[in-house]
Amino acid sequence: xxxxxxxxxxxxxxxxxxxxxxxxxxxxxxxxxxxxxxxxxxxxxxxxxxxxxxxxxxxxxxxxxxxxxxxxxxxxxxxxxxxxxxxxxxxxxxxxxxxxxxxxxxxxxxxxxxxxxxxxxxxxxxxxxxxxxxxxxxxxxxxxxxxxxxxxxxxxxxxxxxxxxxxxxxxxxxxxxxxxxxxxxxxxxxxxxxxxxxxxxxxxxxxxxxxxxxxxxxxxxxxxxxxxxxxxxxxxxxxxxxxxxxxxxxxxxxxxxxxxxxxxxxxxxxxxxxxxxxx
Amino acid sequence: xxxxxxxxxxxxxxxxxxxxxxxxxxxxxxxxxxxxxxxxxxxxxxxxxxxxxxxxxxxxxxxxxxxxxxxxxxxxxxxxxxxxxxxxxxxxxxxxxxxxxxxxxxxxxxxxxxxxxxxxxxxxxxxxxxxxxxxxxxxxxxxxxxxxxxxxxxxxxxxxxxxxxxxxxxxxxxxxxxxxxxxxxxxxxxxxxxxxxxxxxxxxxxxxxxxxxxxxxxxxxxxxxxxxxxxxxxxxxxxxxxxxxxxxxxxxxxxxxxxxxxxxxxxxxxxxxxxxxxxxxxxxxxxxxxxxxxxxxxxxxxxxxxxxxxxxxxxxxxxxxxxxxxxxxxxxxxxxxxxxxxxxxxxxxxxxxxxxxxxxxxxxxxxxxxxxxxxxxxxxxxxxxxxxxxxxxxxxxxxxxxxxxxxxxxxxxxxxxxxxxxxxxx
Numbered sequence: 123x124x125x126x127x128x129x130x131x132x133x134x135x136x137x138x139x140x141x142x143x144x145x146x147x148x149x150x151x152x153x154x155x156x157x158x159x160x161x162x163x164x165x166x167x168x169x170x171x172x173x174x175x176x177x178x179x180x181x182x183x184x185x186x187x188x189x190x191x192x193x194x195x196x197x198x199x200x201x202x203x204x205x206x207x208x209x210x211x212x213x214x215x216x217x218x219x220x221x222x223x224x225x226x227x228x229x230x231x232x233x234x235x236x237x238x239x240x241x242x243x244x245x246x247x248x249x250x251x252x253x254x255x256x257x258x259x260x261x262x263x264x265x266x267x268x269x270x271x272x273x274x275x276x277x278x279x280x281x282x283x284x285x286x287x288x289x290x291x292x293x294x295x296x297x298x299x300x301x302x303x304x305x306x307x308x309x310x311x312x313x314x315x316x317x318x319x320x321x322x323x324x325x326x327x328x329x330x331x332x333x334x335x336x337x338x339x340x341x342x343x344x345x346x347x348x349x350x351x352x353x354x355x356x357x358x359x360x361x362x363x364x365x366x367x368x369x370x371x372x373x374x375x376x377x378x379x380x381x382x383x384x385x386x387x388x389x390x391x392x393x394x395x396x397x398x399x400x401x
Numbered sequence: 402x403x404x405x406x407x408x409x410x411x412x413x414x415x416x417x418x419x420x421x422x423x424x425x426x427x428x429x430x431x432x433x434x435x436x437x438x439x440x441x442x443x444x445x446x447x448x449x450x451x452x453x454x455x456x457x458x459x460x461x462x463x464x465x466x467x468x469x470x471x472x473x474x475x476x477x478x479x480x481x482x483x484x485x486x487x488x489x490x491x492x493x494x495x496x497x498x499x500x501x502x503x504x505x506x507x508x509x510x511x512x513x514x515x516x517x518x519x520x521x522x523x524x525x526x527x528x529x530x531x532x533x534x535x536x537x538x539x540x541x542x543x544x545x546x547x548x549x550x551x552x553x554x555x556x557x558x559x560x561x562x563x564x565x566x567x568x569x570x571x572x573x574x575x576x577x578x579x580x581x582x583x584x585x586x587x588x589x590x591x592x593x594x595x596x597x598x599x600x601x602x603x604x605x606x607x608x609x610x611x612x613x614x615x616x617x618x619x620x621x622x623x624x625x626x627x628x629x630x631x632x633x634x635x636x637x638x639x640x641x642x643x644x645x646x647x648x649x650x651x652x653x654x655x656x657x658x659x660x661x662x663x664x665x666x667x668x669x670x671x672x673x674x675x676x677x678x679x680x681x682x683x684x685x686x687x688x689x690x691x692x693x694x695x696x697x698x699x700x701x702x703x704x705x706x707x708x709x710x711x712x713x714x715x716x717x718x719x720x721x722x723x724x725x726x727x728x729x730x731x732x733x734x735x736x737x738x739x740x741x742x743x744x745x746x747x748x749x750x751x752x753x754x755x756x757x758x759x760x761x762x763x764x765x766x767x768x769x770x771x772x773x774x775x776x777x778x779x780x781x782x783x784x785x786x787x788x789x790x791x792x793x794x795x796x797x798x799x800x801x802x803x804x805x806x807x808x809x810x811x812x813x814x815x816x817x818x819x820x821x822x823x824x825x826x827x
Contacts, residue, residue, distance in 0.1 A: 302515050306519035309590075310507060311503075311506075320532075
């Protein structure tokens with residue numbers, strides 16, 4: 123074995139440059155699209171007066187959960203404004219929302235396809251393992267090749283990193299439906315699509331929501347890491363604090379991320395729980 | 402009851418395993434389920450089964466767990482596909498049907514009720530009952546109406562906005578039944594439908610099913626492992642073991658003429674008096690048409706060597722008994738026959754259980770009559786007959802029943818001839 127090394131690195135580089143050479147146009151389109159989505163979301167958040175926005179979010183929190191979360195949301199977000207990180211927080215939120223949206227749009231259908239078709243499942247599961255165990259920083263490199271620096275590669279990397287739980291929990295949610303309910307649906311002569319829409323998806327929703335909750339948390343952590351390749355937001359502040367060894371600033375930016383994380387986590391969890399019956 | 406065949410099962414086999422053809426070959430060679438499992442590691446679910454289910458009957462398939470009964474019932478709507486054989490519903494073969502045809506059968510013809518109810522937890526009761534209609538694309542208003550009707554049948558309409566987990570087990574299963582009925586299918590598959598309920602509720606549900614069936618006349622295929630349940634609700638009972646059909650017959654046939662030791666053991670603890678009905682032990686009798694007049698009546702009594710005769714009117718409704726003594730006085734005095742009828746005879750319904758008969762029969766001067774819903778006298782029960790039945794001697798009882806069946810058969814052969822002769826005479 124000595125003297126010979128499998129040129130895996132060369133192959134991967136070749137593959138990536140093949141992709142960038144041949145699909146550059148496509149990446150350009152995706153890049154523009156993502157850029158405008160994230161930009162628009164961020165602008166929308168910033169366009170609204172922070173206090174109005176915070177009030178809306180707190181009201182939403184009250185609706186999906188109970189008053190403690192609403193109070194926490196109110197105090198937490200006001201604190202972010204007070205610390206002067208509101209703009210960065212808005213950018214982070216728009217990055218997270220965009221990547222979660224993409225994760226759901228792509229992940230849920232993939233999960234469904236994987237339940238319906240055994241060979242899709244066989245192909246998908248090793249890829250999911252790969253996506254989840256590969257150190258998340260690695261995704262930043264091809265992201266730069268495809269999309270350059272900035273917001274879009276951040277979204278790309280965090281989608282790759284955050285999508286697996288949504289896919290996995292979609293699969294799990296559908297598979298764990300009791301056989302008798304599936305038989306009941308079949309016995310009444312449902313088409314596969316009717317069965318999916320009227321029985322499987324509604325019953326899998328709480329589990330799928332748990333997966334989406336996981337995706338939100340993962341995407342939030344990745345968005346911070348993506349600051350290294352120029353994705354704007356709270357991550358940038360953290361990154362700057364680290365390079366400047368500025369403990370105070372690091373703590374403030376970090377705390378803002380924690381506050382966002384808690385709010386997003388609790389809210390999405392409660393939406394999942396409410397989904398259990400009333401729909 | 403209409404005795405045409407609703408479902409016909411021809412040589413149906415189900416093998417669970419990788420290479421079913423191997424197992425089928427072994428089955429043909431006469432190997433048992435156990436042997437095949439040991440030889441090739443495949444499970445025989447259902448083994449070369451043949452039978453007919455009649456339209457409008459409640460057909461109970463009974464067996465212990467692993468006997469293949471649940472597998473068999475799932476082949477009637479192809480939730481499980483047979484490995485081999487044909488199944489006909491209303492003469493249409495369903496094993497070869499494509500998905501579309503099969504969906505149509507499932508939507509229109511065959512309803513199913515599940516052991517653990519199979520209600521959708523995310524839908525309220527009304528939406529659950531509407532499900533079959535919703536799948537068929539029935540407009541919202543119409544399906545709500547039909548679903549409410551079905552819920553009213555099981556007396557649960559007021560619970561329409563609740564969710565399944567807010568209802569007790571018995572109520573949930575009534576919803577399950579309503580959901581199956583809402584589609585108005587001809588055939589109802591009930592897979593251990595009452596087995597998950599506690600005994601009292603189970604009995605209520607059995608009564609409810611009997612009550613509903615009296616007006617619906619669906620073809621019901623009911624799976625159970627409970628013999629009492631089978632005897633209570635089944636018009637005919639099929640007993641399965643290891644995927645094979647051991648015996649098919651009425652409750653009496655299963656109880657009194659068990660096909661083998663397995664069935665015998667199954668039924669040995671059953672109290673016959675709580676199962677057999679008046680119609681099972683009744684004696685067929687000759688009915689005298691009162692319009693024929695007194696002399697004819699006398700003549701018939703002499704021919705039958707009896708001191709009484711049972712009279713019917715021109716509609717063949719039973720009207721009473723004429724005794725020899727009263728007949729002779731009436732003839733002397735020239736009184737019409739109607740005036741000497743003993744009209745108030747004790748009577749029972751054909752479905753009265755044996756256990757309820759002794760008081761009535763032993764305290765009556767005359768044999769008691771068995772009168773059905775149309776007021777026809779289907780037969781009588783004499784003291785001797787009841788006592789021989791009560792001697793608890795299965796062989797004797799069996800003998801009595803066999804004779805009454807032979808008589809019935811003979812009558813059914815002779816009567817049309819008599820009518821045709823009578824017609825020819827005029």
